Amino acid sequence: MAGTIPREPSVSGLPLTRVVRALPPLVPFVGPEALERRHGRPLRVRVGANESPFGVSPAAREAMRQAVDEVWMYNDPEIHDLIEALAAHHHVPPARVHVGAGIDEILGLLVRLFAEAGDPVVTSLGSYPTFNYHVHGYGARLVEVPYVDDRVDFAGLGDAARKSGAHLVYAANPDNPMGTWGTAGAALELLASLPAEAMLILDEAYSEFAPPAAVPAMDVSDRRLVRTRTFSKAHGMAGARIGYAIAHEEVVAVLDRVRNQFGVNRVAQAGALASLGEPQHVRSVVRQVRQGRGELAALAEELGLGHVESATNFVNLDLGCGERARAVQAALLGRGVFVRMPYKPPGDRCVRVTVGTPGQRSAFALEFRGALSEVDGR
């Protein structure tokens, strides 16, 4: 379902660059809308993309509706007000904040800045497919470090970076798709272990859901560290396309030289600014997600299944092996339930379920029981 899926036949006859000419036809994710079109029926329970069905805060909703009435104007290309607010929020100077059209866009820019064609780039085997998509897209090559006990192997990433001579290392903490987390200390040890000429992207898209011990203090005085955050998850703004990076001012300055200057749309800027001003919404979402994670764990236990402890807004339910997990995912899809699967071992023994609203949770539980019975022939 996720990963890198062939899409188009080989392209020829165009004056493509060497890197693009060699690009395999890949797509990082198939969206639920595409699944609906293929299968000719709606997905009733959308718990596959780690979206937040708790929605946006009331202030963000109102700000975005007002921004619609001003959408004839270009957005502020300097993203001034939001950058100031984020700087205040994180107690860093504005020069250390870069805002982009989602972490996806920022990851693409970072690969473009730091990875020459042919260069090694280090990541976890089975980690975020969109990062891998960008690495392929700029002609760099992946050096992939397997998870250990379903966790990012921070020490292993450092070893691989030193051995391969990589200038770029990616680690998500908490991790997607596994949902597990490492300590702030482990992440900072990885940074310390990297050569002077290597950058670490610490993708913290799910940090709001994580225990404090997983999140390092907000210090980016080391110019090798780039921390990415998003409004797509806890803030409930996935479809608005807005995320940011906190990094040394030299990194932010060079991102400024290649970013799409008008790339962060007006509605998203307004919504993000308002959401930042209403932190009780995120707190409430985090509480509800915690309760939902507990319910999913209890469901797994009741059905004799394991689950992977999660510090995110999703839980991996452990089906024991890839074959059974794939069968359960297919059965769920047949029942109108959208989930994804981690696409590499060891995660591919699981189905990954986003914590939904109470209604989505009970609908999921019902269909999951049914799907499991169907697959197990009971």
Added chain:
Amino acid sequence: MAGTIPREPSVSGLPLTRVVRALPPLVPFVGPEALERRHGRPLRVRVGANESPFGVSPAAREAMRQAVDEVWMYNDPEIHDLIEALAAHHHVPPARVHVGAGIDEILGLLVRLFAEAGDPVVTSLGSYPTFNYHVHGYGARLVEVPYVDDRVDFAGLGDAARKSGAHLVYAANPDNPMGTWGTAGAALELLASLPAEAMLILDEAYSEFAPPAAVPAMDVSDRRLVRTRTFSKAHGMAGARIGYAIAHEEVVAVLDRVRNQFGVNRVAQAGALASLGEPQHVRSVVRQVRQGRGELAALAEELGLGHVESATNFVNLDLGCGERARAVQAALLGRGVFVRMPYKPPGDRCVRVTVGTPGQRSAFALEFRGALSEVDGR
């Protein structure tokens, strides 16, 4: 005001790619918000960015407000419904439509596809700064062909492409910043004159405002032709960030390999789809713009000035020389009026004024008279 403006000191100490390391610190446009912050007062008359103050269609407004309530969901990465609607609108197969986060983003992708570092890329001298920004950004080099009689020199672009061996040629028709247009025949002759291994980007951002004779029939069977269009101008959705390209299916397929798959936000997709379904809005905007162009021409004549005949939603008022034009622009800014200037000869003798609403037009006329008197010492 436009062009390429130094921004940051040189960046060092980061493991940047060779191309990025050599990048000059440039920014294609300073936004009106930045001008307001610098000068400490609001711009009362915003007629500098070729935005459409006539706003969006009622259907688009309603669709975008509804989309705000669904913004917790990611947007459809395949942009299926809008692509189908655009294909029907232009009578082309959906496989020949690419939708992106504004023409700016699409131009960046096209440069990335077709220009190696060091390659020549042909454009008009003084043409769209954001295209130039991307050419610099990927380490290619500009080959610039001067305007002739304030018009794009289509034959000259072809000559420059053949002489330089460029794989990529950019022409805007109607042109920005000049506002002039060439015939469909001239554009197609340019395409025919290009080597088999060269791509032509025909940027038609302003095509809705142009006479039919300026717009070639919608035929992209020649795989060397990419035509770009936008919802930013006549549709009034500049701040939503959505534009598209019509091109041969091989070009669309390869764009699919590098684009940000989730890059076109949900609100923009919904608004564009609705706006396409309400063509009377665009027709009404085009009528009002035509009237406004006439008023700006009459104002120029009354003040003893020339103007450049325009096929867009803006008019260049001819101040005769760069010094006077810059002085008038500065005087306008002091009066709270935002306009831009073409940044290279021959256009830099003009100030470029977007056609505003009737209220903006009379406010502009008042302040323009004042600014001119101020500059001319009368």
